[in-house]
Amino acid sequence: MRLGSPIFLGYLPIGAAFGILATTAGFSVAQAVACSALVLAGAGQFIAVNLLGAGAGLATVVIATTVVNLRYVLFSATLSPYLRDMPLRRQLPLAFTLTDETFGVNVTDLRAGTADARSMLGVGVVSWLGWTLGTAIGAGAASSVGDPTRWGVEFAMPAMFVALLVAQITSRRYVVAAVVAAILTAACSFFLPGAWPVIVGAMGAASVAAVVNR
Amino acid sequence: MSASLVWGVVIGMTVVNICFRLVPIAAMSRLSLPKPLERWLSYVPACVMASIVVMEVLRPGGRWLAPLQNPYLLAAIPTAVVYRTTRSFLGATLAGVAAFLAFRYLLG
Numbered sequence: 001m002r003l004g005s006p007i008f009l010g011y012l013p014i015g016a017a018f019g020i021l022a023t024t025a026g027f028s029v030a031q032a033v034a035c036s037a038l039v040l041a042g043a044g045q046f047i048a049v050n051l052l053g054a055g056a057g058l059a060t061v062v063i064a065t066t067v068v069n070l071r072y073v074l075f076s077a078t079l080s081p082y083l084r085d086m087p088l089r090r091q092l093p094l095a096f097t098l099t100d101e102t103f104g105v106n107v108t109d110l111r112a113g114t115a116d117a118r119s120m121l122g123v124g125v126v127s128w129l130g131w132t133l134g135t136a137i138g139a140g141a142a143s144s145v146g147d148p149t150r151w152g153v154e155f156a157m158p159a160m161f162v163a164l165l166v167a168q169i170t171s172r173r174y175v176v177a178a179v180v181a182a183i184l185t186a187a188c189s190f191f192l193p194g195a196w197p198v199i200v201g202a203m204g205a206a207s208v209a210a211v212v213n214r
Numbered sequence: 215m216s217a218s219l220v221w222g223v224v225i226g227m228t229v230v231n232i233c234f235r236l237v238p239i240a241a242m243s244r245l246s247l248p249k250p251l252e253r254w255l256s257y258v259p260a261c262v263m264a265s266i267v268v269m270e271v272l273r274p275g276g277r278w279l280a281p282l283q284n285p286y287l288l289a290a291i292p293t294a295v296v297y298r299t300t301r302s303f304l305g306a307t308l309a310g311v312a313a314f315l316a317f318r319y320l321l322g
Contacts, residue, residue: 006303006306006307025215026215031220031221038227040231041227044227048223058226061223065227066230069231072231072235073237074258074262076235076236078258078259080239081247083243084243088240095236096232098235103262104259104262152318153311154274155311158270158271158286158310159289159290159310160307162290162306163296164263165264165267167297168260168263169260178261181264182264182267184265185265189269189273198265198266198269201268202264206254206257
């Protein structure tokens with residue numbers, strides 16, 4: 001619970017922003033909340049609402065969000081060696097609540113040896129609650145919720161990622177890998193759209209690091 | 215937009231996301247992975263976080279900002295320092311938001 005609390009704080013306002021955007025675009029409150037509760041994919045959900053608002057069809061929206069969410073395959077594969085002794089019924093809720101943030105927190109704790117099935121489930125459940133509750137608040141009170149950006153909430157998730165990056169840098173080889181990833185991602189962002197710079201930059205840098213540190 | 219289209223999108227995204235998130239964990243955790251692949255995967259978290267930080271901090275909202283005019287970048291520094299000294303994600307997040315508000319105010 002404690003580990004998930006910063007994610008909860010970050011998700012609540014962004015979930016509310018999604019709720020406002022989705023209901024403004026034509027989702028019912030139930031559809032907006034169901035979308036967050038079932039999909040739990042920040043960027044993918046925002047893109048889906050934008051595309052639907054622009055008149056896109058079912059296949060276009062699902063394919064576009066599939067591409068954006070490809071990074072979950074990478075996260076899931078990275079967690080797999082740590083979850084060897086876990087039965088499928090316990091893996092399922094962890095997989096269902098796998099996001100950029102829960103991945104970062106859980107992989108940091110797994111490496112530090114402080115994570116177990118209960119703590120990882122807690123992180124997932126608290127994060128899911130923050131995202132779903134935020135969406136319900138935003139969708140239910142779209143017109144009466146003020147502008148959340150005046151509280152600086154747009155920096156909550158970036159701040160979390162900065163802390164997660166520092167947590168990952170446990171030796172010089174990870175510093176080098178992170179610097180290569182940053183440069184590659186920045187370069188890719190000039191010609192690749194959406195989440196592709198993150199996917200290509202991170203996979204490329206991990207490959208370089210794995211070869212150099214053989 | 216029609217209600218059935220929205221529900222179709224919600225269900226389609228749900229199915230795709232569960233597959234993406236569960237299949238690698240469920241399948242690969244039952245295999246013995248080759249050493250090079252395990253080594254590659256060990257670098258993924260640091261690389262992914264660095265990549266996300268670049269996108270969120272250097273070009274917030276998809277727009278590059280000059281370093282000294284960028285409250286995201288300036289606030290990232292105290293955030294990193296607070297995490298490094300306290301090892302608290304919540305403390306670092308709250309300190310980061312406070313620093314962000316201060317820098318945004320100072321930069322106008």
